[in-house]
Amino acid sequence: MYSSRLLLTAVLKYSVLSICIANTLSVSHAENTAFNTDFLKDKTDLVAVDALNYGYTIEPGTYEFAVSINNQYIGKRPIHFSKNQDNQVEPCLDQAFIDEYKILFSSAEQKKINAQGCYDLSVIPNAQVNPQIGEQKLNITLPQVNVSQNPRGFVSPVEFDQGIHAVILNYSANTSYFQNRNESDRYNNSLFLNGGFNIGPWRYRNNTNFTQYSGQNSHWQSVSNKLERDFQTKLPTRLEIGDSFSNSDVFDSFNFRGIQLSSDSMQLPSSLQNYAPTIHGTAQSNATVEIRQNGYIVYSTNVAAGHFTIRDLYAANDSGDLEVSVIESDGRVRKFIQPYSSVPNMVRPQQSKFQFTAGQYRSGNDQNYHPYFGQLTYAYGVNNFVTPYTGIIAAEDYYSGAAGLAFSLGSFGALSTDLTYANNKTAQGDSKDGVSVRFLYAKSLNSIGTNFRLVGYRYSSKDYYSFSDAMQERAQYKDGLYQYDYQADNLNNEAQLSEEQRRRYFYSPTYYNKRNQFSVSINQELGDYGQLYLTLAKTDFWQAEFNQENWQVGYNKSFRRFSYGMYYQHSKSMLHNDENIFGVNFTFNLDRVAALKKYDLMSNTNYQHSDRFGENMNSALSGSFLEDKNLSAQIQVSHQEQGNNNQIALNTNYRGTKFNSSLGYTYADQYQQASASIDGGILIHSDGVVFGQQMYGNPILVEAKGAQGVRLENQTGLKVDRSGYAVISSSSAYNRNRVALRAEDFGQNMNIDSPVANDVVPTKNAVVKVKFDVKTGHSVLANLSYQDKFVATAASILDPETQKSVGLVGLDGQAYLTGVQSEQVLIAKWGDESFEQCQFTLPKLSNREMGYDEINSSCHAVEEH
Known part of the structure; x- marks a missing residue:
């Protein structure tokens, strides 16, 4: 801010002085004689004359400029301007500037440095340094050989801001009340807290929740505690201490409590970072969708009835099965598994990627077995085409080693393959040795609108145990049998049971080992004819009767204000029968009616048929209200064939400056539900x-x-x-x-x-x-005089209390002032000496909603204090 004002002042000084003395200077130049500037007592005016004499447009000093290299914006930074030997003012590009923006030199002759340590880039063929003074921009043009190529989205680490010291606390309170005709009333209350503090680069975060259900004891749980920071080194790294999860570059991801040092891809440009999977599903009413990984909730959202798509799964680990739960408004819970692995792990040439983890294994599935372990993974980019990677895990009664290669296949995509060997001592005391082979493939065919988001396949021998499976095997072993939990189908008609109340247990003498895993996601753009998508996820066990799969095919099309879609989904989980769902949805925008356009009214109708739950029909009308559209409301009516249940639901959500809140009410044939959250x-x-x-x-x-x-x-x-x-x-x-x-x-x-x-x-x-x-204050056009003359052109008008500028004097003593108050004392200053400044007092100003006041004021000598 200050540098911008200083620059504006200097430019204005030069322009107004040029009007006054341009003719005289031109004569001086013509006769090659010096111009007598003794009458100019203001030192800054002398600088202005010097600038006109030598042709530069900015006085020496340091200003903040926006830097671009080859017309690509890089960032803002202070640029020092100094005189060269020809009395021209030019930007000084010092060693720090050269290093920060990775400017390269092809030969020693191109490294021309002056006495002030400034590089002269003009010696590089076809190079240009073009400062745009008025806009405070510096554009440098360089041959490609002289500048390091940065990936799309690159931001210099010099611009990274560690922020201020602070304490933060997020809260989310929810309550629901259920009234069922055949049962006693029930309620659910919950409070989620996420908070911590920042000191310099250190971050501490804690997750805690409180739950209270009817007929059950209240429960506080501290989910995680973590202290972390980044290191902005040549290989960006992150240190984490506490509760976190490992990556999936080599092994499957899992949660732990301990210490982890890893390369930090988040500090890389966004174009080099991995993606999270897209989740497709269906809901039969206003439902909550929860996604768990390793027993922990990593995502939760509310969806309306019909088909839904989740594309913002930022919180998911890099891989590991995702358990998707669709919790309907009447309490029914439907689950399916989305196997997930990241895209092939290619590392840039001559760079490496690593992660070292040591600590105690953790799981959110009430496991009592938490052994200590150590893990190390490493990958190195040999060239543009091959990246070898390897890793080891060692724990009590378990060890594993893996090695693989990732290949860039050019226009054919990318492929990685690896082999993992594991030795595990089971809960029954048996030693199991096995191997697992994994293939991952990714490809985008943009030319024909096809996007293979992920294609993955894994084969495991019968005695292979991943680290997570080995831990789960020990935790599930109960008195000679393995305990499996699931949601009982015959409880779906019993509304509003908690998850624990719906849980049932199946015991088997066998731990179910995975044999094959396969997943694929394809999106095909059809131009004006819409979009077609296919997702498939399948897991086969060595015990074939417990195989699980989930696949879906769908089609979407939009036409002006109208859009529609259709889909077919098939799913089967380990201990549940098959379920097949067919659905269609229609959405219509009602903005054509002028009186309704400002409310963003939208109607939506969904139809679903499930071979487990029958037919479901749902229609909803939603809109946004208030000036900032921060109040949304929806009314929804639906019919469910199962139980011949009809319901109507009302939902509102308000997004305010201080908090967000929502209210909901559902009336059905068999129950009523009221909910609120803040x-x-x-x-x-x-x-x-x-x-x-x-x-x-x-x-x-x-x-x-x-x-x-x-x-x-x-x-x-x-x-x-x-x-x-x-x-x-x-x-x-x-x-x-x-x-x-x-x-x-x-x-x-x-x-x-x-x-x-x-x-x-x-x-x-x-x-x-x-x-x-x-x-804040008034706007004033002041006509200023001092000792029967106009106040000097380019004089600054200052608030003597804050020393901040409120205006600048132009020609004929006119100054436009902003943010001033009635009867405020101001100082006009055109030099540092006492005779180069004066003060004046503003009169009582009018309270205008538009325009400005115009005043005439005489300036007098500044009073001594």
Whole structure:
């Protein structure tokens, strides 16, 4: 901010002085004589004359410039401008600049450095350094051989912001009340807390929850505690201490409590990071979808009746079976398994990827067996085509080793294959040796609109145990038999039972080993004819009667305000029979009616047929309300063939500045359900406490004192509060984020020099503070005179209390002032000496909603204090 003002002042000085003395200077140049500048007492004016004399447009100094290389924006940084031997002012590109932006030199002759340590890039053929002074931009053009090629989405580590010291707490409270005609009333209450603190680069986080069900004891559970930080080295790394999970580059992912040091792909550009799988499913009513991995909930969301797709599974581990639970509004639970492995693990040439883990195995499935272990995985990019990788695991009564290769097949995609050997001592005391072979393949055929998201296959011998399977085998062994738990089919008509009450147990003398695993996901774009997709996931056991599979094929099409889709899903879990579901859905946008357009009204109708639960029909009408569309509401009617059950449901959701809340009510033939929830976040920082929406990761603290009520762009329901703060819930770690105040909310008496911050780059879980300099007050056009003359052109108008500029004098003593108050004393300053400044007092100003006041004021000598 300060450098921008300084730059503007300098440019204005030069422009106005050029008007006054241009003719005289031109004569001087013509006669090759020096111009007498003794009458100019202001030193900055002398600099301006020097600039005109030698032709430069910026005075020496340091300013913040936006840097671009070959027209690709890189970031902002301070640039020092200095005079060269020809008295020209040019940017100094020092060694730090060369290193930061990875500028290369083909020969020693190109490394030309002056006495100030500045590189002269003009010696490089076809290179140009072009500073755009007025816009504070610096564009450098270099041959490709002289600049390191950065991947798409690259952000220099110099821009990473570790944020401020802070304490955060997220909360989510939920309550549901059930009234069933055939049973006593029931209720469920829950509270989820996620919090911690940030000190420098260190982050501590804790997850705790509280549950309370009718007829059961209340239960507090501390799910996880973790302390972590990043290291921005040549090979970006992350240190984690506490509860976390391993990656899946070589072995299947699992949870642990201990210490882990690993290469950190999050610090890499987004184009080099892996993806999470897409989950398809169906719901027969307003339902909750929960996704578990290794017994822990990694994702939860509410969906309407019909087909749903989950594409934002950020919280999932890199691999490991995903258990998807669809919890219907009447309490029925349907589950299916989505096997998941990451895409082939290619590492860039001459780079490596590693992870070292040591600690205690953990699981959320109430296991009492938690042995200590150690694991090491490593991969190295030999060249653009081959990446070998290997890994070992050692634990009590278990060890395993693996080795594999990942291949880039060019236009044919990427493939990885590996072989894993494992030795395990079972709970019965037997020693089991086995091998497992895995193939992973990924390919995108963009030219024909086909995307193979993932194709994977694994074969395991009968005596092979993965580390997780070995731990599960010991945990399930109960008095000579293996205990398996499942949801009983015959309990689906009993509404609102808890998961524990629905759980049933099956005992077998055999632990079921996996034989084959296969998964594929294909999306085919058909242009104007819509989209076709197919997903298939299948797991075969050596005990074939317990095989499980889930596959789905579907078609979607949109036409103006109308869209429709159809799908067919087949699923079978380990201890359940097959289920086949056919469904169609129709969506219609009602915005054609002018009176309804502002409410974003949408109608949706779904039909499903299940061979387990019969037919289901659902119709819903939803819309958004209030100025910021932060209140949504939905009314839904449905019919379920099973039990001949009819129901109507009402749901509302409000997204506010301080919290989010929702209310729901369902009336059915056999039961009624009422629910409510509230969630939000609390941020404690050095200047106070801010209440806001939940902070998912990398929250941004916005300080804009004086801008109360101003909304933030692209942040539904979020406004600057009375204390001058707002909290943006999340942002992209290690990427540039844009934070902007909505200009239409600025009042006439509010002025913000720069209401947009484009280069906010937080590290993982950092709390970054973005401060906007808000000036509140009146706008005034002042005609200023001093000692019967106009106040000097280019003089700054300062607030003597804050020493901040509120305006600049132009021609004829006119100054446009912003953010000033009635009867405020101001100083006009055009030099450092006492005779180079004067003060004046503003009169009583009018309370205008538009425009500005115009005044005439005489300036007098500054009073000594």
